[in-house]
Amino acid sequence: MNSSTCKDSVELLLEYLDGELNTELKARLEQHLDGCSPCEDFLKSYQATPALCRKALAREMPREVAAKLTDFLRSEMAKAAK
Amino acid sequence: MSLDAESRKIQGSAPLIPSEDTELLTRAQAGDVAAFEGLVERHRSRVFGLAQRMLNSADDAAEVLQESFLSAYRNLPNFRGDAQFGSWVYRIAANHALMRLRHRKVVNQVEGPLDGPQFNERGSLVEEVSDFRDAEGEAMDKELREAIEAAAARLGAEYREVFVLKDLEGLSYEEIAELTGSTVPAIKSRLHRARLSLRTAIDHFYQERS
């Protein structure tokens, strides 16, 4: 069973990183990764992607948005109190 | 590897003590406006972050923020103390953001299959993979950030929602399934496609740079 391809291996990466692969698939993937440096590098890049995206897409709430929210809710609450 | 722990850290807000919420909530339910504002203050940045990343627009996120807290306010009498206020309002916001995301046409949205790795006819990887560096604590390269923003903006709604909820917000597959109405296997499959597409964009960025 050492016929697995890079393509097969890439398809297993999400479940592999989640620790959800069964013993057989995990062994097969690890065997492929051991003998395939492109896939080994690919795994590293796949694994690094979410953290890079979190960093790139992090946003602080602008102060004026917070101020507008407060004004909006105050006027709505005042309407409701009438 | 725990993405969840990592993403909590990145959200950067001080840990919230739920018992303080409970006290504020009791007062807010009794009509104390200042107490409700206290709750808003404690949870608004997390809600804004979710909506901003889901919708990729500060204006839309600001509207979701208003809608969500207004909806929470109107539903205060129905809220039962056995749930956390924070997760309740977060769920309201996630629903509002999802509805908006699904009802709008994403500009530059990818039609057809997303980008992914290239294989030859024998199923072997044909491209060289760049070395992804992510220096902890270091500010992100501006061009890399823009490349990631552009790639994330091209994701279709069904990819974007699972990627944001899992990889950026750190929700569990089960929580995402409940919010989106999708099955866990479908969520995993779309998340994998989204990651492959974003990975490709980052890879291209590094290839062009070197």
Ligand SMILES: [Zn+2]
């Ligand atoms: Zn391989």
